[in-house]
Amino acid sequence: MNDRLAHIRDLFDLDDDVVYLDGNSLGAPPKAVAERVQQVVREQWGRRLIRSWSEGWWEAPERVGNRVGRLIGAKPGQVVVADSTSVNLFKALMAAVRNTDRMEIVVDQGTFPTDGYIARSVAELTGLALRPAPPEALDLRDTTAVVLLNHVDFRTGRLLDMAKLTAQAHEVGAKVVWDLCHSAGVLPIELDDIGVDLAVGCTYKFLNGGPGSPAFLYVPKHAQSTFDQPLTGWTGHEVPFAMSPEYTPDPGVSRARVGTPDIISMLALDAALDVWDHVDLADVRAKGLALTAHFRSLVEDLPGVEVITPADEWRGHQITLRHPEAERIMGELVERQVIGDHRSPDLLRFGFAPLYNTFAEADRAAATLKELL
Amino acid sequence: MNDRLAHIRDLFDLDDDVVYLDGNSLGAPPKAVAERVQQVVREQWGRRLIRSWSEGWWEAPERVGNRVGRLIGAKPGQVVVADSTSVNLFKALMAAVRNTDRMEIVVDQGTFPTDGYIARSVAELTGLALRPAPPEALDLRDTTAVVLLNHVDFRTGRLLDMAKLTAQAHEVGAKVVWDLCHSAGVLPIELDDIGVDLAVGCTYKFLNGGPGSPAFLYVPKHAQSTFDQPLTGWTGHEVPFAMSPEYTPDPGVSRARVGTPDIISMLALDAALDVWDHVDLADVRAKGLALTAHFRSLVEDLPGVEVITPADEWRGHQITLRHPEAERIMGELVERQVIGDHRSPDLLRFGFAPLYNTFAEADRAAATLKELL
Numbered sequence: 070m071n072d073r074l075a076h077i078r079d080l081f082d083l084d085d086d087v088v089y090l091d092g093n094s095l096g097a098p099p100k101a102v103a104e105r106v107q108q109v110v111r112e113q114w115g116r117r118l119i120r121s122w123s124e125g126w127w128e129a130p131e132r133v134g135n136r137v138g139r140l141i142g143a144k145p146g147q148v149v150v151a152d153s154t155s156v157n158l159f160k161a162l163m164a165a166v167r168n169t170d171r172m173e174i175v176v177d178q179g180t181f182p183t184d185g186y187i188a189r190s191v192a193e194l195t196g197l198a199l200r201p202a203p204p205e206a207l208d209l210r211d212t213t214a215v216v217l218l219n220h221v222d223f224r225t226g227r228l229l230d231m232a233k234l235t236a237q238a239h240e241v242g243a244k245v246v247w248d249l250c251h252s253a254g255v256l257p258i259e260l261d262d263i264g265v266d267l268a269v270g271c272t273y274k275f276l277n278g279g280p281g282s283p284a285f286l287y288v289p290k291h292a293q294s295t296f297d298q299p300l301t302g303w304t305g306h307e308v309p310f311a312m313s314p315e316y317t318p319d320p321g322v323s324r325a326r327v328g329t330p331d332i333i334s335m336l337a338l339d340a341a342l343d344v345w346d347h348v349d350l351a352d353v354r355a356k357g358l359a360l361t362a363h364f365r366s367l368v369e370d371l372p373g374v375e376v377i378t379p380a381d382e383w384r385g386h387q388i389t390l391r392h393p394e395a396e397r398i399m400g401e402l403v404e405r406q407v408i409g410d411h412r413s414p415d416l417l418r419f420g421f422a423p424l425y426n427t428f429a430e431a432d433r434a435a436a437t438l439k440e441l442l
Numbered sequence: 443m444n445d446r447l448a449h450i451r452d453l454f455d456l457d458d459d460v461v462y463l464d465g466n467s468l469g470a471p472p473k474a475v476a477e478r479v480q481q482v483v484r485e486q487w488g489r490r491l492i493r494s495w496s497e498g499w500w501e502a503p504e505r506v507g508n509r510v511g512r513l514i515g516a517k518p519g520q521v522v523v524a525d526s527t528s529v530n531l532f533k534a535l536m537a538a539v540r541n542t543d544r545m546e547i548v549v550d551q552g553t554f555p556t557d558g559y560i561a562r563s564v565a566e567l568t569g570l571a572l573r574p575a576p577p578e579a580l581d582l583r584d585t586t587a588v589v590l591l592n593h594v595d596f597r598t599g600r601l602l603d604m605a606k607l608t609a610q611a612h613e614v615g616a617k618v619v620w621d622l623c624h625s626a627g628v629l630p631i632e633l634d635d636i637g638v639d640l641a642v643g644c645t646y647k648f649l650n651g652g653p654g655s656p657a658f659l660y661v662p663k664h665a666q667s668t669f670d671q672p673l674t675g676w677t678g679h680e681v682p683f684a685m686s687p688e689y690t691p692d693p694g695v696s697r698a699r700v701g702t703p704d705i706i707s708m709l710a711l712d713a714a715l716d717v718w719d720h721v722d723l724a725d726v727r728a729k730g731l732a733l734t735a736h737f738r739s740l741v742e743d744l745p746g747v748e749v750i751t752p753a754d755e756w757r758g759h760q761i762t763l764r765h766p767e768a769e770r771i772m773g774e775l776v777e778r779q780v781i782g783d784h785r786s787p788d789l790l791r792f793g794f795a796p797l798y799n800t801f802a803e804a805d806r807a808a809a810t811l812k813e814l815l
Contacts, residue, residue: 082488091492103483106706110476114653115455118781119464126653153701155675156529178687183676183701186689190672194567201687273702280487280499280705299563302528303556311786314551314574316559328526328556329646332653333479334707408491413684 093420096277105340142259157269157286160298162191171214173198213243221251221385226378256354278338302327356423357386367435466793469650478713515632530642530659533671535564544587546571586616594624594758599751629727651711675700729796730759740808763790
C-alpha cells in the first residue's frame with residue numbers, strides 16, 4: 070500500500086525501537102503537546118494569570134469542541150469538551166429520559182462497563198427499567214426511551230452501523246446515545262447527517278489528547294433547548310458571571326458544561342488535535358483497515374489463537390485475539406517492546422493508529438507474537 | 443511583622459512588577475509545575491506510554507488526595523482528587539440525601555452560585571425541598587437532611603465557624619457538606635476532629651494547582667461504606683479492570699471516583715502541592731490575617747469605599763470593597779499591574795496569598811487604588 074500518512078508519524082514523539090499498538094487505550098503524544106503545555110503554564114498562566122480566562126480559556130470547551138466536532142460530522146456549536154466520558158454519559162442519558170413517559174433504557178449488553186454502570190444508575194434514579202440487549206437484536210419498542218450503544222466494541226473491535234441503528238431507534242420514537250470512544254479518529258462519522266440524538270466520547274485514544282484528557286459531548290442544535298441535565302454547574306449558566314442565585318441554562322451547547330474547565334489538559338488536547346489538520350479521515354480509515362487486515366493475515370493461523378475481531382469492514386482499528394495464556398503473552402510482548410494490552414481473562418488487543426503505526430510494525434508485532442506461542 | 447514565609451515567594455513564577463492579588467480566584471504558578479508537566483508529557487506519557495497507568499497514574503487521585511487531606515485535617519484514605527467542584531458537590535449531596543426520610547436541603551443563601559444550582563438540582567431529583575437560609579439563622583430541624591455551607595464566602599470573605607455549625611447540624615441529626623474552595627490553604631482545617639460529614643473544594647485558588655485543576659472530595663472512613671452516589675463510573679469500581687457488567691463500588695474512598703483521571707492536570711497539582719511541604723499552615727494563617735489587616739487599614743477610609751469583609755478574624759484571605767465604580771476601578775488597577783477582580787455589580791476583591799504576597803504589595807495596591815478614586 071502507498072502509505073499517504075507515512076510522513077505524519079514525524080509529528081509524534083515515539084521511540085523507534087518500540088512498537089506501540091495500544092493507541093486504542095492511550096494515544097501516543099503528538100510532539101506539539103509538550104511545547105504547548107509549557108506555553109500554557111509559563112506564559113498564559115504565569116504571565117497573564119487570571120487575565121487568561123478572558124483571553125481564550127473561558128471559551129476553550131466550545132472552541133476545542135468544534136475541532137472535535139469536525140472529526141465526527143458535527144457542525145460548529147454542538148460539541149463541548151468537558152469532564153470525563155462517564156460524567157458526559159450521565160448528562161446525556163439523564164437528558165434523554167427526563168420528561169419521558171417511556172419505561173426503559175436499552176444498553177448494548179457487551180458495552181464498556183462504565184456505560185452499563187451509568188445507565189443502571191440513571192435507570193434507578195428515574196425509575197425506568199434497564200434492559201441489556203445485543204446490538205443485532207435490540208428489540209426496541211414504543212416503550213423504549215433511549216438506547217445507548219458503543220460505536221466500536223472495546224473488546225472485539227466490532228463496528229456498529231450507526232445509520233441503521235439510529236433509524237431503528239427513531240422508527241419506534243426512541244432516542245439513541247452513541248459512545249464514540251473507540252471510533253472518534255478512526256473513521257469518518259456523520260452525526261449531523263445521520264440525525265444522532267446525543268453522543269459522547271473520550272479524546273485520549275485515537276485523538277491522542279493525553280492520559281485522561283477531557284471527554285466530549287455532542288448535543289445537536291435542535292435538541293439544545295430541551296437538553297436538561299442535572300449537573301447544573303455554574304459554567305453552564307447563560308450568564309455565569311452574573312453569579313445569579315437562579316440557574317438559567319445557556320441557550321446553546323454550553324449548557325452541557327458543568328464546572329471550571331481543566332485548562333492545562335484541555336489545551337494539551339487542543340495541541341494534539343493539530344495533527345488532524347494535516348490528514349483526511351478517509352485516508353486514516355483506509356490505512357487503518359489495511360494495517361489491521363495485514364496484521365490479521367499474519368496472526369490468524371498462529372497456534373492457539375482465535376481472532377475475534379470481525380474480518381469484514383465492520384471493525385475499528387484493533388485486532389483482538391483470544392488465547393488462554395493472554396496475560397503471560399502480553400507481559401512477554403511488552404518486555405520485547407511490542408506494546409498492546411491484555412483484557413481479562415483471555416484477550417490480547419492490538420490497536421493500530423494509522424497516524425503513526427507502520428506496516429513494518431505490524432510485521433514485527435506478529436513475528437514477536439509467533440515466537441512467544 | 444517578621445515574615446517567616448518571605449522565602450517561599452521564590453518558589454513561585456511571578457513577575458516582580460505585577461502585584462497579583464487574585465490568588466483567591468486563580469493561584470499563581472509554583473515554579474515546579476512547568477518542569478513536572480514536561481516530565482509527565484515527555485517521559486511518563488512519551489517514553490512509558492500505557493505502562494505509566496501501572497506506574498503511579500492509576501492511584502494518583504488517592505495519593506494526591508492524601509496530600510490535600512493533610513492540609514484540611516483529613517487522615518489518609520479519605521480524600522480523592524477528581525472532577526470539578528460542581529461534580530463533587532453533586533456526588534456529596536446525592537450521597538447525603540439518598541435513603542433519607544427527611545424532607546429538606548438547606549443551603550447558605552449567599553452561596554457561590556454553583557452550590558445553590560447543584561443543591562436545587564439534587565432537590566428536584568430526589569423530591570426534597572431546598573431552603574436557602576443565612577448561616578447565622580439556619581433554623582435546622584429534624585426534617586433537615588443536609589446543610590451545604592461555604593466555609594469562606596466568595597463575596598465577603600466571611601469565615602464560618604465550622605465546629606459550631608457542624609455541631610448545630612448534628613444536634614438535629616442533619617448532615618453537613620462543607621465547601622472549602624476559599625478556605626483550603628488559608629487556615630488549618632480539622633475535618634476529622636470536627637466530625638464533618640462530607641466536604642468538597644477546588645485546588646486552583648490558594649492551593650495553586652492551575653486553571654481548572656481537579657477538585658477534591660472528602661468522605662470520612664466511617665461514612666465510606668454507605669457513600670452511595672449516582673456517578674458510578676468504572677474507576678470507582680472495586681475491581682475496575684475486571685470489566686464486570688455489575689457495578690460494585692470500591693469499599694473505600696475510591697468509590698467517589700468516576701471516569702479516567704485527568705493525569706496532566708492532576709500531576710501539575712501534585713507538583714504545586716510541593717510548596718506546602720515547606721510551610722506550616724499556622725504561619726500561613728498568621729501572615730494572611732496580618733496582610734489583610736494591613737491592607738484594610740490602608741483602604742478603609744478611602745472616599746466612597748466600604749469594606750464588606752469582616753474586621754474580626756472570621757474572615758478568609760481577601761478584602762472585599764464596595765464601590766459604585768468597581769468595574770471601572772478594577773480595569774484601571776489591572777492596567778497599572780495591580781490585579782484583583784471585580785464581582786458584579788459593585789465589588790472589588792483583593793486576595794492575599796501568604797505564600798507569595800508581600801506587605802509591600804499591599805502598600806502598592808492601596809496607593810494605586812487611592813490614585814484612582
